[in-house]
Amino acid sequence: MNGSLEIRDVKPKDEEVVRHLLDELEERVADPSIFHSIFKEYLQREEAVFLVAEVDRKVIGFITCLGQRLLHHEGWVYEIEELIVTEAQQGKKIGQALIDTLRARIEPRGIKSIEVCSNKRRKNAHAFYQAMGFANSHEKFTIYF
Numbered sequence: 640m641n642g643s644l645e646i647r648d649v650k651p652k653d654e655e656v657v658r659h660l661l662d663e664l665e666e667r668v669a670d671p672s673i674f675h676s677i678f679k680e681y682l683q684r685e686e687a688v689f690l691v692a693e694v695d696r697k698v699i700g701f702i703t704c705l706g707q708r709l710l711h712h713e714g715w716v717y718e719i720e721e722l723i724v725t726e727a728q729q730g731k732k733i734g735q736a737l738i739d740t741l742r743a744r745i746e747p748r749g750i751k752s753i754e755v756c757s758n759k760r761r762k763n764a765h766a767f768y769q770a771m772g773f774a775n776s777h778e779k780f781t782i783y784f
Contacts, residue, residue, distance in 0.1 A: 642695035644733060646740040649689040649701065654678050656698045657691065664723040681705075688717070688744050692724065692733050700724035702737040704745070704753070712751045717741075719755040738771050 649657065658674050681687050681703060692700035706717040719741070724733045742753070756779050757764045769775065 644736060645693045646690055646736055647693065649682070649691050651679075651682065653691055653698055653701075657701050660698070660701060660723050660725060661721060663725060664721065688741055690737055690740055692737055694728070699728045700733050700737060702741055704741055706745065706748070706750070709751075714751040715748060716751050717745050717753050719753065722755070734767060735771065 654675065657678065658669055658671065661674075662668050681689050684705065686706035688702075688704040688706075690702050691698045700723055702722045703720045704717050705720055706715050708714060709716050719738075722734060722737060724731075724737075745753070753773075754777075755768055755773060757768060765775070
């Protein structure tokens with residue numbers, strides 16, 4: 640990383656670069672109209688935290704995190720929905736900076752926990768999350784439609 644890192648709230652102008660980063664993460668091409676609709680929704684959700692990481696004014700990563708009050712936790716739980724740092728910038732503590740900024744934003748809200756799900760094939764991501772202090776405490780089961 641040559642320039643200085645800035646973590647900031649996502650802006651509407653970031654939509655295309657965020658979509659391309661998500662395509663990199665998911666190894667597919669998102670439908671731009673569906674993506675646009677959900678992107679706008681994230682920007683309007685009060686309980687959402689949506690941040691980008693920039694180096695030299697170029698977005699090189701982002702994180703989305705949504706909060707909800709859960710009965711079984713008796714309070715607010717936030718879940719990281721997406722986190723990506725472009726492959727060329729990985730290993731430079733950018734993901735850690737995104738998580739640190741996220742934590743600083745939501746901890747004052749009196750949250751109970753931060754959760755994250757990660758595809759079983761993403762072994763490097765699992766190691767990253769464990770290094771960030773996440774415990775592998777649950778199994779997730781899914782029905783796809």
